[in-house]
Amino acid sequence: MRDITLGQYFPADSVIHRLDPRVKILSLIAYIVLVFCTFHFTSLAFIAATVLTIILMTKVPLKMYLKSLKVIIIIVIITSILNLFYGTGEPIFQWGIIKITYDGIRNAVFVCVRIICLILLSSVLTFTTSPTDMTDALERLMKPLTVFHVKVHEIAMMMTIALRFVPTLLEETDKIMAAQKARGADMESGDLFARIKALVPVLVPLFVSAFRRAYELATAMECRCYRGGEGRTRMKQLHLTKRDFISIVFTAFVIAGVVLLNIFGHVLIPSFV
Amino acid sequence: MNYISVQNVTFQYDEQNQDAKPVLDQISLEVKKGEFVAVLGHNGSGKSTVAKHLNAMLIPTSGKVLIDGMDTADEKLTFDIRRKVGLVLQNPDNQLVASIVEEDVAFGPENLGIPSDEIRERVDEALKAVDMYDHRKNAPHKLSGGQKQRVAIAGIIAMRPDCIVLDEPTAMLDPKGRQEVLDTILKLNRENGITIVMITHYMEEAVLADRVFVLDNGRMLTQGKPDEVFSQVELLKKHRLDVPQATELCHKLRSWGVAIKKLPLSEEACVSLLKEVLG
Numbered sequence: 001m002r003d004i005t006l007g008q009y010f011p012a013d014s015v016i017h018r019l020d021p022r023v024k025i026l027s028l029i030a031y032i033v034l035v036f037c038t039f040h041f042t043s044l045a046f047i048a049a050t051v052l053t054i055i056l057m058t059k060v061p062l063k064m065y066l067k068s069l070k071v072i073i074i075i076v077i078i079t080s081i082l083n084l085f086y087g088t089g090e091p092i093f094q095w096g097i098i099k100i101t102y103d104g105i106r107n108a109v110f111v112c113v114r115i116i117c118l119i120l121l122s123s124v125l126t127f128t129t130s131p132t133d134m135t136d137a138l139e140r141l142m143k144p145l146t147v148f149h150v151k152v153h154e155i156a157m158m159m160t161i162a163l164r165f166v167p168t169l170l171e172e173t174d175k176i177m178a179a180q181k182a183r184g185a186d187m188e189s190g191d192l193f194a195r196i197k198a199l200v201p202v203l204v205p206l207f208v209s210a211f212r213r214a215y216e217l218a219t220a221m222e223c224r225c226y227r228g229g230e231g232r233t234r235m236k237q238l239h240l241t242k243r244d245f246i247s248i249v250f251t252a253f254v255i256a257g258v259v260l261l262n263i264f265g266h267v268l269i270p271s272f273v
Numbered sequence: 274m275n276y277i278s279v280q281n282v283t284f285q286y287d288e289q290n291q292d293a294k295p296v297l298d299q300i301s302l303e304v305k306k307g308e309f310v311a312v313l314g315h316n317g318s319g320k321s322t323v324a325k326h327l328n329a330m331l332i333p334t335s336g337k338v339l340i341d342g343m344d345t346a347d348e349k350l351t352f353d354i355r356r357k358v359g360l361v362l363q364n365p366d367n368q369l370v371a372s373i374v375e376e377d378v379a380f381g382p383e384n385l386g387i388p389s390d391e392i393r394e395r396v397d398e399a400l401k402a403v404d405m406y407d408h409r410k411n412a413p414h415k416l417s418g419g420q421k422q423r424v425a426i427a428g429i430i431a432m433r434p435d436c437i438v439l440d441e442p443t444a445m446l447d448p449k450g451r452q453e454v455l456d457t458i459l460k461l462n463r464e465n466g467i468t469i470v471m472i473t474h475y476m477e478e479a480v481l482a483d484r485v486f487v488l489d490n491g492r493m494l495t496q497g498k499p500d501e502v503f504s505q506v507e508l509l510k511k512h513r514l515d516v517p518q519a520t521e522l523c524h525k526l527r528s529w530g531v532a533i534k535k536l537p538l539s540e541e542a543c544v545s546l547l548k549e550v551l552g
Contacts, residue, residue, distance in 0.1 A: 131372065132371070132372055132376065160370065160371060160372070161370060163372050164369065164370060164371060164372040164413070167412070167414040168366055213366070213367045216362060216367035216368065217367050217370070219330065219362065220367065220368030220370075220425075221380075222330065222355075223330065223355060223359065223360040223362075223429075224355075224359070224370075224380055224381040224384060224428060224429070224432065225352060225355050225356055225381060225384040225385055225432065226380070226384045227352070227384065231386045232383050232384055232386060233382075233383055233386050233387055233388060233389055233392065234379075234383055234389060235375075235376065235379035235382070235383060235389055235392040235393055236376070236379075236389070237389050
């Protein structure tokens with residue numbers, strides 16, 4: 001339980017890892033929109049190929065990506081099957097009320113590829129960006145929202161502190177569980193209800209200690225002159241480098257490619273809808 | 274002029290309830306610039322409360338605390354006082370904010386609004402001063418207690434304070450971690466000229482200081498140079514405070530009639546003294 005990595009960050013030395021986290025987040029959004037704006041098989045294939053290329057560039061083992069796909073594979077199958085049978089138009093196969101149409105097959109394939117691309121893309125972001133970089137980037141990206149009185153700095157600070165204390169509290173949970181076991185608490189047997197009940201003597205001290213920690217942390221932060229986000233500077237500045245511009249240009253080309261294939265795809269391969 | 278001047282400070286958490294026993298009762302103490310003083314006392318003696326008065330975390334109910342001439346009761350000065358007097362707390366786990374060592378050290382200077390290049394410089398310098406530079410990219414929860422406490426000290430040093438107040442910085446550490454932290458504190462005092470106020474209940478730590486203040490039940494029991502304070506063995510014993518073992522041994526010997534003029538504070542001093550006495 002001790003060596004938990006939050007947000008599944010996978011440290012490696014790749015171009016994607018070194019990109020500015022802001023660029024990564026914005027690109028992720030762009031790609032997600034793109035995935036849902038593919039209206040032709042050619043553009044869908046194109047975006048799938050792009051996603052694969054990006055994955056290979058991250059130098060994160062493919063096994064990691066497969067693991068993240070495993071979680072949603074059921075959803076993919078169910079939605080694909082539903083789409084398969086709910087297509088309209090001329091049936092190519094019919095058995096009772098179940099019919100399969102070209103339209104249905106098309107939808108099923110589209111949904112399946114889209115969801116997989118979506119998961120893979122978000123995995124790229126979480127695998128290649130450390131949690132601290134992520135909070136940093138989010139704080140800076142959301143900065144314009146301060147106009148609408150969104151407490152951007154406070155939200156980012158909360159995320160930072162949460163990230164910092166997850167391992168500490170996990171360690172504490174281990175200790176409390178050990179202490180309760182030493183007093184004869186039974187946490188491994190019984191039905192679900194009994195086990196949940198057995199957690200109460202763990203959670204109560206954990207909460208008490210979390211509040212005590214919060215109070216002390218607040219004192220320590222005040223001692224270090226913390227007064228909220230106003231007038232605060234940052235040590236780590238995020239600078240866009242050549243790498244980032246290249247990646248932006250790359251994304252622009254992908255966008256252009258998808259748009260063009262959406263329009264002219266049927267010219268290339270006319271047999272498809 | 275004294276850098277820290279605590280004048281007749283009485284402090285009560287509940288100001289309405291006049292009958293309640295105050296946490297601090299008419300405490301006065303002075304610390305000069307560059308000095309290393311220790312505040313000694315039992316749990317509940319009010320020593321942590323003294324620490325919190327020195328950087329305006331608490332304001333005296335009556336009396337005055339002046340830091341470099343600034344009154345802590347003046348809210349406009351709170352920020353300036355806190356950047357001059359840094360406070361390190363007992364539990365290192367609860368005072369680290371960020372999940373990377375160097376980012377945590379940068380937290381203080383960032384709050385002061387210092388330009389990023391200079392923060393970088395200060396962070397590197399502070400981490401080198403506590404000998405944690407090699408761990409700058411690590412996560413705090415992977416460090417040992419002593420290392421974490423040194424990072425916490427670095428976080429204060431990076432703000433370039435004149436004075437560091439440490440509230441039982443070694444209480445939760447193992448002997449190795451304690452030694453690391455003590456060495457760091459001594460080095461900062463001697464090499465960087467930082468004024469140190471160390472709150473502790475370990476006699477062996479108090480002995481290292483230039484001057485010692487002993488608190489008991491919110492009152493100042495005695496104060497002075499370590500040898501002056503610890504020579505009052507009877508007084509300290511009466512208030513259930515320990516004296517260093519070497520001092521106690523020689524005190525006993527003296528009461529049995531061995532001719533000892535000055536009580537030693539350390540084992541080395543004790544050994545050489547006994548050699549002398551035994552001829």
